[in-house]
Amino acid sequence: MSNIGWKDVLSDDMPVELAHEIDIFEGQMELMGQGKLDEKVFAETRLRRGVYGQRYDNGQRHDGFESRELAFEELERFKGPDTLWHAPGMQRIKVPSGGLTPKQLDVLAQVADEYSDGILHITTRQDIQLHFVHIEDTPDMMRRLASVGITTREACGNSVRNVTCCHLAGVCRTEAFDATPYSNAFADFLLGHDDVQDFGRKFKPAFSGCESEACGLVMMHDLGYLAQIQEVDGKPKRGFKVFVGGGLGTVPHQAKVLSEFTPEEEILPQAQAVSRVFARLGEKRNRNRARIKFLVAKVGIEEFRRLVEEERKTLPHDDRWTAYLDTLPHYEEKPTRPPTFLNGQVGSSEFNQWFETNVYSQRQDGYSVVTVNLPLGDLTSKQTWELADVARKYVGDNVRSTVEQNIVLRWVSDSDLPNLYEELKAIGLGDAGAGTIVDITACPGTDTCKLGIASSRGLAGELRTRLTVKSASLPDAIKDLKIKISGCFNSCGQHHVSDIGFFGNSRRSGNFKMPHFQVVLGGMWRENAGSYGLAVGAVPSKTVPEVVDVITNRYVEERSKGETFQEWIGRIGKKEARSMIQPFMKLPDFEQQPEFFSDWGDPRVFSLGDIGIGECAGEVVSLFSMEISPAESEAFEAQVALDENDPARADAMAYSSMVKAARALVRTQFLDVGDSPDRIVEEFKSRFFDTELFFDQYAKGKFGQYLLDRHNNPNPNPDNDSAHRLIEEALLFIEATHVCESKVGGNVLIEI
Amino acid sequence: MIAPQRLCVKFYFEELSVDVDTFIPVFHRWIREDVVSNEMLLDVADYKHILDGPAIFLIGHEADYVVDFTDGKPGLLYVRKRDAGPSLSDALGTTLTQALNGVKLAENDVELAGKLKLRTDGATIVLLDRLSYPNASSNGDGVSSAADAAQAQLAENLTALFGSDATLTRVANDEREPLTFELNAPSAPNVDTLLSQLESVN
Numbered sequence: 001m002s003n004i005g006w007k008d009v010l011s012d013d014m015p016v017e018l019a020h021e022i023d024i025f026e027g028q029m030e031l032m033g034q035g036k037l038d039e040k041v042f043a044e045t046r047l048r049r050g051v052y053g054q055r056y057d058n059g060q061r062h063d064g065f066e067s068r069e070l071a072f073e074e075l076e077r078f079k080g081p082d083t084l085w086h087a088p089g090m091q092r093i094k095v096p097s098g099g100l101t102p103k104q105l106d107v108l109a110q111v112a113d114e115y116s117d118g119i120l121h122i123t124t125r126q127d128i129q130l131h132f133v134h135i136e137d138t139p140d141m142m143r144r145l146a147s148v149g150i151t152t153r154e155a156c157g158n159s160v161r162n163v164t165c166c167h168l169a170g171v172c173r174t175e176a177f178d179a180t181p182y183s184n185a186f187a188d189f190l191l192g193h194d195d196v197q198d199f200g201r202k203f204k205p206a207f208s209g210c211e212s213e214a215c216g217l218v219m220m221h222d223l224g225y226l227a228q229i230q231e232v233d234g235k236p237k238r239g240f241k242v243f244v245g246g247g248l249g250t251v252p253h254q255a256k257v258l259s260e261f262t263p264e265e266e267i268l269p270q271a272q273a274v275s276r277v278f279a280r281l282g283e284k285r286n287r288n289r290a291r292i293k294f295l296v297a298k299v300g301i302e303e304f305r306r307l308v309e310e311e312r313k314t315l316p317h318d319d320r321w322t323a324y325l326d327t328l329p330h331y332e333e334k335p336t337r338p339p340t341f342l343n344g345q346v347g348s349s350e351f352n353q354w355f356e357t358n359v360y361s362q363r364q365d366g367y368s369v370v371t372v373n374l375p376l377g378d379l380t381s382k383q384t385w386e387l388a389d390v391a392r393k394y395v396g397d398n399v400r401s402t403v404e405q406n407i408v409l410r411w412v413s414d415s416d417l418p419n420l421y422e423e424l425k426a427i428g429l430g431d432a433g434a435g436t437i438v439d440i441t442a443c444p445g446t447d448t449c450k451l452g453i454a455s456s457r458g459l460a461g462e463l464r465t466r467l468t469v470k471s472a473s474l475p476d477a478i479k480d481l482k483i484k485i486s487g488c489f490n491s492c493g494q495h496h497v498s499d500i501g502f503f504g505n506s507r508r509s510g511n512f513k514m515p516h517f518q519v520v521l522g523g524m525w526r527e528n529a530g531s532y533g534l535a536v537g538a539v540p541s542k543t544v545p546e547v548v549d550v551i552t553n554r555y556v557e558e559r560s561k562g563e564t565f566q567e568w569i570g571r572i573g574k575k576e577a578r579s580m581i582q583p584f585m586k587l588p589d590f591e592q593q594p595e596f597f598s599d600w601g602d603p604r605v606f607s608l609g610d611i612g613i614g615e616c617a618g619e620v621v622s623l624f625s626m627e628i629s630p631a632e633s634e635a636f637e638a639q640v641a642l643d644e645n646d647p648a649r650a651d652a653m654a655y656s657s658m659v660k661a662a663r664a665l666v667r668t669q670f671l672d673v674g675d676s677p678d679r680i681v682e683e684f685k686s687r688f689f690d691t692e693l694f695f696d697q698y699a700k701g702k703f704g705q706y707l708l709d710r711h712n713n714p715n716p717n718p719d720n721d722s723a724h725r726l727i728e729e730a731l732l733f734i735e736a737t738h739v740c741e742s743k744v745g746g747n748v749l750i751e752i
Numbered sequence: 753m754i755a756p757q758r759l760c761v762k763f764y765f766e767e768l769s770v771d772v773d774t775f776i777p778v779f780h781r782w783i784r785e786d787v788v789s790n791e792m793l794l795d796v797a798d799y800k801h802i803l804d805g806p807a808i809f810l811i812g813h814e815a816d817y818v819v820d821f822t823d824g825k826p827g828l829l830y831v832r833k834r835d836a837g838p839s840l841s842d843a844l845g846t847t848l849t850q851a852l853n854g855v856k857l858a859e860n861d862v863e864l865a866g867k868l869k870l871r872t873d874g875a876t877i878v879l880l881d882r883l884s885y886p887n888a889s890s891n892g893d894g895v896s897s898a899a900d901a902a903q904a905q906l907a908e909n910l911t912a913l914f915g916s917d918a919t920l921t922r923v924a925n926d927e928r929e930p931l932t933f934e935l936n937a938p939s940a941p942n943v944d945t946l947l948s949q950l951e952s953v954n
Contacts (some may be wrong), residue, residue: 063783382929
């Protein structure tokens with residue numbers, strides 16, 4: 001054996017620039033090891049290489065009874081604030097437009113089994129994530145990926161994240177044109193560009209080929225592109241309707257139209273101008289308000305548009321803006337096999353079921369797109385290279401990841417479908433149900449994410465199992481509903497744009513905390529994530545399968561012909577929607593139902609750190625619990641007011657709910673605070689905000705600031721948009737009061 | 753010969769009459785009670801939704817323990833990730849010792865006892881290191897490849913432990929897959945004997 005490493009072995013296979021970047025990163029790791037680099041600087045550096053933190057990397061883990069220190073070696077060595085050097089982390093790998101080749105799949109499989117737990121996880125932004133990776137393995141991992149043209153650069157951090165694109169682009173029956181080459185050119189142009197290095201927060205772009213389908217979900221992105229053809233001088237002209245300032249996160253924003261039509265030669269300079277405006281005027285100090293959506297909301301879309309147009313005029317010319325256009329006429333995907341037809345071949349019932357849900361007939365006759373339905377977005381290393389071989393045989397390089405955490409094989413010649421199905425089934429990837437209610441999206445949640453509150457993957461797995469068992473007997477009306485789950489309010493599971501969405505939180509019952517999920521109903525996946533659902537109430541995690549049954553059964557019983565789930569929720573109203581889940585909102589005591597106090601797939605008692613000493617559980621409730629309840633009701637009333645198209649009342653109720661929640665919290669320390677909002681806010685600020693007791697570990701003072709902002713700057717003319725946002729903020733503020741009360745420990749008890 | 757990046761050994765279940773979910777609370781308890789000496793256990797990962805693959809992971813800093821169903825062959829897979837020793841022989845000793853210790857822990861666990869039994873007369877051994885131990889086919893020029901050399905070294909070490917009739921066969925898998933061997937040991941001693949032999953060797 002010799003000392004030859006991957007760097008030497010792959011030196012001829014890596015693009016020079018990528019190889020150099022990885023060497024630099026390795027050097028920075030070395031400097032960090034020598035204590036010559038600032039911790040925060042290194043953290044951002046590694047994030048921009050996709051090297052992310054993971055749960056327990058602060059060296060603490062709660063084992064169900066107590067929080068224990070994990071005895072990593074070199075406990076004094078860090079890779080970022082509160083992040084131990086030797087703790088395993090997550091590696092995010094960018095996949096622009098979701099495009100993958102069999103060769104890339106081979107290498108991805110190999111690095112997964114040598115450096116992670118051997119599982120590749122597809123994310124809701126078409127990335128691939130590997131977990132439990134040691135930082136010292138990352139340079140070689142990056143080199144191996146670079147050798148097949150994959151970079152992890154700017155996969156995380158305050159940068160332009162993976163550029164997503166509809167997985168059907170180019171073969172879709174309803175698109176204006178194939179957005180893929182534009183999406184790829186955009187990704188190439190902005191990767192490492194000087195003008196995208198000084199953002200206050202991340203920046204997520206998306207491309208879509210048509211307006212009515214879900215496609216690229218452009219309405220929920222920082223910058224979204226919708227393909228359009230306009231007639232200019234009597235000739236069809238390609239361009240994009242451009243959206244800016246969308247986003248999910250804690251408070252979802254619908255994107256605004258930046259331009260009704262940006263011709264193809266202008267999309268890159270316009271994006272550069274947007275980047276410059278965002279870098280110059282976007283928030284830098286308060287990361288909770290640093291996404292571009294806040295800048296757009298702050299200055300207004302008209303002013304933002306003017307700023308971008310002014311900026312555009314100042315840009316020095318760059319040949320790359322249009323160079324890629326010359327290659328467009330030659331851009332094409334090559335099928336591996338000639339077009340063929342099934343010609344009424346009779347398949348097995350299993351095949352027919354799979355065909356119905358997993359096969360999309362392309363616009364090109366004789367070809368189909370096959371969705372490989374990955375449970376929870378996961379596949380093993382072994383499955384990955386087996387899938388690579390299937391792809392080689394049937395579709396060549398025409399493989400893409402999807403935002404629903406699946407993989408598609410494009411350009412499957414139709415008569416190959418039965419054999420392809422058998423081969424997928426043989427490697428454990430033949431599940432039917434793609435895009436249906438069983439194909440549940442979930443972020444990593446408490447499995448690996450540092451921010452996870454509840455087990456989104458545990459819940460998704462449970463729902464998938466239960467729904468799959470009865471999938472054959474499910475009424476047609478609910479088969480195609482979308483269920484999406486996030487482990488916390490940060491929306492990585494995209495719960496806002498599903499029919500039935502959930503995001504994790506917690507409640508206290510007696511002296512114990514109980515994992516909960518907020519139920520979010522009526523979001524719209526179609527029309528590029530056309531509208532967002534609203535939370536109707538939180539239920540214990542263990543009741544969610546029953547909650548899903550109750551909601552879907554009621555929908556089946558009550559829907560009128562052709563009525564969508566979203567229309568039905570709109571018709572019955574949020575008040576009635578809440579009444580469906582009300583019976584599940586009653587919290588049992590630990591002694592009655594201890595299983596409610598642990599999460600799906602995790603038997604540890606959920607946060608024992610909150611056990612009080614000497615309290616007489618079951619016979620007393622805290623004053624806080626009594627007083628927070630009206631605040632929650634008021635927030636709900638605000639949603640009803642919004643439903644009734646009364647934004648002024650919705651705004652007032654949302655504000656009032658925050659004041660009530662703040663009062664409940666203040667009264668845990670100061671009973672005589674009175675009812676004056678000024679006094680309540682003043683006491684809240686001095687006791688909980690200024691002292692940072694109210695601060696979230698990651699969101700810091702963000703949620704408290706919602707109350708202070710609304711109190712100090714009431715909106716004289718609230719519209720539906722602003723009222724909707726305030727309601728979302730009120731819900732988050734109330735959640736934060738629960739967390740704060742649990743943390744500080746209310747000491748005022750009343751007998752009931 | 754240097755230790756590979758990762759070395760894995762999988763012992764197969766002779767009997768398994770518990771639902772795979774049962775391992776989740778068991779592994780959490782192992783973490784809480786710190787039952788594995790010389791290793792830091794970190795977390796449990798549930799991948800039972802993957803068909804015919806790894807189902808439940810006990811993730812550790814030095815090694816992972818996996819209830820694994822790959823290729824329809826249920827077993828306990830031990831993946832040594834670090835600190836296995838400088839040489840291939842050292843790494844094998846460490847890996848076997850800890851894997852067999854894991855077998856013993858599982859068989860004697862209060863919730864699993866009597867419900868599972870692992871066999872020692874066969875195992876799969878995987879060298880997860882495509883740089884030092886590429887799974888290349890023999891070039892036929894008579895020059896011993898890293899794979900051949902590794903096989904010879906492992907066979908020598910394994911026959912000393914598992915009996916002179918033990919054989920080690922290279923699995924004819926794809927070159928992209930890691931270098932893999934099947935151990936067949938008809939007269940293999942039981943777990944305790946193997947562990948005491950390993951202790952005396954070390």
